Amino acid sequence: MSDEVRTGKNFKPKLELRNLRMEYLVREGSIKAVSGVTLFVDEGKITAIVGESGSGKTSLVETFLKILPRNARIRGGEALLRLSSGEEVDLIKADERTMRRLRGKVIGYIPQGAQNSLNPVLTVEQHFIETLRNHGLWKPESSMSEIHSMLSLVRLDPDTVLKKYPFELSGGMKQRVVIALTMILKPELVILDEPTSALDVFSQRVLLNILNDVSMKYRNTMILITHDIPVVAELADRLAVLYAGTVVEVGNTYEIFKEPLHPYTSMLISAIPSVADIYVKRIPKPVPGEPPSLLNPPPGCKFHPRCPYAVEKCRTSEPPLYEPKKERFVKCWLYSGGEKL
Amino acid sequence: MDLKALFPFGKILGKRLVYALITIMIASTVTFIAIRSMPGDVLYTLAASLAEELRIPFEEARKIVYSIYYGIEIEKPIYVQYFEYVLGLLRGNLGYSTYFKRPVTYVVARALGWTVFTLSIGVSLSFVIGVLAGMVAGFKRGSKSDFIMSSTFTVISAIPGYAIALFLYIILSARLGLLPARGAYSPDVEPGFNLRFIADVLYHAALPILTYVVTTFSGWALLIRSNVAKILEEDFLKYAEARGISRRRIITTYVGRNSILPLIPLLALRIGGMIGGSTLIETIFAYPGMGYYLSIALSIRDYGLLQGIFFMMTVATIIGVIIVDMVTPFIDPRVRREVAVA
Amino acid sequence: MSSGAQTKSGLYLFYLDFVKPVLRSGRGLFGLIMIAIMILMATVGPSLIPLDTKLKPSMRWCLPSLEHPLGCDYMGRDLLSMVVHGSREVFLIPFIATIIGIIGGMSVGLFAGYVGGVARRALTAVTDVWLTIPSFPVIFILAYVLPKSPLTIAVLLALFSWPGLARALAAEVSSLKTRDFVEACINLGLSKLYILFREIGPHLLPFVTYNFATLFVANMSSLIGIVLLGVAPLNPTNWGYLLNQMIFTYKGLLIPNGSVIVFLMISILVVIKLGVVFFAQALEEVFNPRLRTYE
Ligand SMILES: Nc1ncnc2c1ncn2[C@@H]1O[C@H](COP(=O)(O)OP(=O)(O)OP(=O)(O)O)[C@@H](O)[C@H]1O
Ligand code: SF4
Numbered sequence A: 001m002s003d004e005v006r007t008g009k010n011f012k013p014k015l016e017l018r019n020l021r022m023e024y025l026v027r028e029g030s031i032k033a034v035s036g037v038t039l040f041v042d043e044g045k046i047t048a049i050v051g052e053s054g055s056g057k058t059s060l061v062e063t064f065l066k067i068l069p070r071n072a073r074i075r076g077g078e079a080l081l082r083l084s085s086g087e088e089v090d091l092i093k094a095d096e097r098t099m100r101r102l103r104g105k106v107i108g109y110i111p112q113g114a115q116n117s118l119n120p121v122l123t124v125e126q127h128f129i130e131t132l133r134n135h136g137l138w139k140p141e142s143s144m145s146e147i148h149s150m151l152s153l154v155r156l157d158p159d160t161v162l163k164k165y166p167f168e169l170s171g172g173m174k175q176r177v178v179i180a181l182t183m184i185l186k187p188e189l190v191i192l193d194e195p196t197s198a199l200d201v202f203s204q205r206v207l208l209n210i211l212n213d214v215s216m217k218y219r220n221t222m223i224l225i226t227h228d229i230p231v232v233a234e235l236a237d238r239l240a241v242l243y244a245g246t247v248v249e250v251g252n253t254y255e256i257f258k259e260p261l262h263p264y265t266s267m268l269i270s271a272i273p274s275v276a277d278i279y280v281k282r283i284p285k286p287v288p289g290e291p292p293s294l295l296n297p298p299p300g301c302k303f304h305p306r307c308p309y310a311v312e313k314c315r316t317s318e319p320p321l322y323e324p325k326k327e328r329f330v331k332c333w334l335y336s337g338g339e340k341l
Numbered sequence B: 001m002d003l004k005a006l007f008p009f010g011k012i013l014g015k016r017l018v019y020a021l022i023t024i025m026i027a028s029t030v031t032f033i034a035i036r037s038m039p040g041d042v043l044y045t046l047a048a049s050l051a052e053e054l055r056i057p058f059e060e061a062r063k064i065v066y067s068i069y070y071g072i073e074i075e076k077p078i079y080v081q082y083f084e085y086v087l088g089l090l091r092g093n094l095g096y097s098t099y100f101k102r103p104v105t106y107v108v109a110r111a112l113g114w115t116v117f118t119l120s121i122g123v124s125l126s127f128v129i130g131v132l133a134g135m136v137a138g139f140k141r142g143s144k145s146d147f148i149m150s151s152t153f154t155v156i157s158a159i160p161g162y163a164i165a166l167f168l169y170i171i172l173s174a175r176l177g178l179l180p181a182r183g184a185y186s187p188d189v190e191p192g193f194n195l196r197f198i199a200d201v202l203y204h205a206a207l208p209i210l211t212y213v214v215t216t217f218s219g220w221a222l223l224i225r226s227n228v229a230k231i232l233e234e235d236f237l238k239y240a241e242a243r244g245i246s247r248r249r250i251i252t253t254y255v256g257r258n259s260i261l262p263l264i265p266l267l268a269l270r271i272g273g274m275i276g277g278s279t280l281i282e283t284i285f286a287y288p289g290m291g292y293y294l295s296i297a298l299s300i301r302d303y304g305l306l307q308g309i310f311f312m313m314t315v316a317t318i319i320g321v322i323i324v325d326m327v328t329p330f331i332d333p334r335v336r337r338e339v340a341v342a
Numbered sequence C: 001m002s003s004g005a006q007t008k009s010g011l012y013l014f015y016l017d018f019v020k021p022v023l024r025s026g027r028g029l030f031g032l033i034m035i036a037i038m039i040l041m042a043t044v045g046p047s048l049i050p051l052d053t054k055l056k057p058s059m060r061w062c063l064p065s066l067e068h069p070l071g072c073d074y075m076g077r078d079l080l081s082m083v084v085h086g087s088r089e090v091f092l093i094p095f096i097a098t099i100i101g102i103i104g105g106m107s108v109g110l111f112a113g114y115v116g117g118v119a120r121r122a123l124t125a126v127t128d129v130w131l132t133i134p135s136f137p138v139i140f141i142l143a144y145v146l147p148k149s150p151l152t153i154a155v156l157l158a159l160f161s162w163p164g165l166a167r168a169l170a171a172e173v174s175s176l177k178t179r180d181f182v183e184a185c186i187n188l189g190l191s192k193l194y195i196l197f198r199e200i201g202p203h204l205l206p207f208v209t210y211n212f213a214t215l216f217v218a219n220m221s222s223l224i225g226i227v228l229l230g231v232a233p234l235n236p237t238n239w240g241y242l243l244n245q246m247i248f249t250y251k252g253l254l255i256p257n258g259s260v261i262v263f264l265m266i267s268i269l270v271v272i273k274l275g276v277v278f279f280a281q282a283l284e285e286v287f288n289p290r291l292r293t294y295e
């Protein structure tokens, strides 16, 4: 099926991941943290990637940014990035020089644990200046005011924050500095890894509002990584569900919430506390069973040991990504009647 | 004007001065014990010759010897003796050398410079070399070359300083005759600010300096290596890469500064050990610094010299530590802020 | 029967977890052999190898041979026999010093870490001062003037062996105190002292072991150093004294053969020191698997 049919217009995704695979080498063997991820990230939209802790969300991003730990090995696949200039780059094949040009400037990445993401010996101001300088964007006349307005956008007072060192800022403030620092380069694609997980409820709220403002203002493409599904519901246009290093379901957020197709997705959604749950202080039951070992993942569909619908086929062969409905993709044998991607 | 703004180091300096005072008390207790437990014959010889020369009773001569040579008023109660003795040391009355027949300050004045000269060059060189070597190993952590480098550092840092001094002496001086191992300069050069003299001084200082460098650089290298390995896994490094920060800047400002900073307080702690360790090294190379005179003082039982030299070693250590302390806030923003708040 | 089988499997597990990894790492094995040699030297060595006291002018500074594996000294005496006889003092005094230092450092460190607050700050202040004193001259001077006995020298060495350990332990204990398992113990109503020794103790064991080894070799170097500089030894075969005589009295470094013998002599010291350090590192890796290298 062609892209034109799929999206209805002549519109190509900002980022196309095809069958991306990566593993970590450890003494016991190899951890297949990314095992055949196929995902399209649409231009100008917010795509959320959700999955349990350890499902490989961070690993996936670090794979196509190629900032992996030393024991990681990319085992194949492609990651096609379409720049606004019209240039197309396969990140997996690109050399380190190209990557350095793209990182920050074209793809902004806000890593998990932004609390520790600033250099302890530099002031906030020095962080901004070095970042702009490194991309040849530092203009003595105008850059400072740009930095001021960016900090205001993330609701920080530039005059007090700029001269501070990271250890003088609270966790939430550091997080916002990191967002401003990433946005100052006006990246075409922004990736946020668990932006809310380390924050208290109030700071989470503020942060979500800030993210909303930022995405309204810059209209850049965003990838939002989280295991916090309510956050997704609020912000994301599209949703990708990651399980054991593969994408099991992709689609419009609203539609997935309304009618999850993959058995894992529906269990995940029914595990979200509802208003009634909160009212009677009931904790809904989490997805039963253990997450699979990525060291020795189960054969066939990786979800089969936990899946109530599993059949013999599920235990032996891995399902492909089907498109049972328009714009809905699901990796499950239950939909084998539908169209294959 | 706000005093703190003028002099932000007040609190650090105050703390250090208290520490310094305690250190000096401990050091002077050591020398006090040494002098009070001096063997009788040493004292007897001195007192007897004095009594004969001045034609005074022996007991009186003994008092004078204690007072002039060591700054101890022997007839007073012991705590008064001690107190006045410490005050005397602090006022610069370091005692009298029986061998040189001069106040110890005379010997100290000639010896201190050589020790400070060789040690400061040795410490700076070893720090720089250690940091560079440790960075290389740290960046290559887990590789074969890292294994070879780290093993070499471990082996070298397990060798005592005097053993390294002896190894270097045997190879470079005794066997190959490349470097001199006696004195601070040749007797035939004219001391002064001329090229020949400076070259000669460096030539003579080469073995002690080389010993300090070889003895200590590997310790720094091992520390830096483990710091670098830790920092390379830090979130802020990943974010710097994700932001497209250049490799060069990552190496200097991210890995470099953050791995070196924790070593600065250690540098302060090691000064004492290095000054103390110079005793053996200067003796082996017959290099006329304080350590050399300290061992001479013991071998000829010159207790005045012994007390004066040891006291100066302690003072030199304290000054070294204070210098490191004063410089730290300029290098480490965290300390700078702490100081400013205090 | 069954209990026998259990102890056997327990022993076997101990072998698998602790002995085998040490033996398998080259450094660990080397260290173990060195330590075995040290123990043999200091215990049965002197009775196996008689002390050679005969002066043989023809054998002055003779190079190593089958008859004299380490060569001869300035008087033609067999060096090996003297090294073996000197080893007792050279190993025993630092050993005692290290035990005293470790006990002192542990008590102070555990106490300060456990009580926290003022006690820890006081400890930091005291150790700050202590660590800035030029320790070598102090040991050197006091060993020279005080009445000579193995215990005096051991105590002097111990005087400077405790602060590093005390400080590190205090830091370790205060961080352990906040861990879950300790809090669980407190909730179980166990007494604080009981927790300190029974629960925190095992966590600190590897740390203390490693410190023991490094302190021991440092004290050994200091002991040999002060004797080398002229502090009278208790035993004329003390390695420091042998070196002192060879270097300063008989100017061995200026004699080609003499420098070879001195070289050999310090190499023995270095190899032994390395053995202990390597053994400690291998042990630390066993205790602390995080240090094992991946990939
Ligand atoms: N450097 C590494 N070496 C070995 N295994 C690793 C490494 N980094 C991550 N892993 C493993 O890879 C798997 C995926 O980790 P990843 O951090 O990508 O998960 P995640 O979805 O981001 O989880 P979280 O929500 O906790 O951030 C996990 O099982 C993790 O233990
Ligand atoms: S493929 Fe089979 S096991 Fe996997 S989710 Fe679908 S039904 Fe369940």
Ligand SMILES: [Mg+2]
Pocket (backbone or CB within 6 Å): A057, A058, A059, A112, A193, A194
């Ligand atoms: Mg993650």
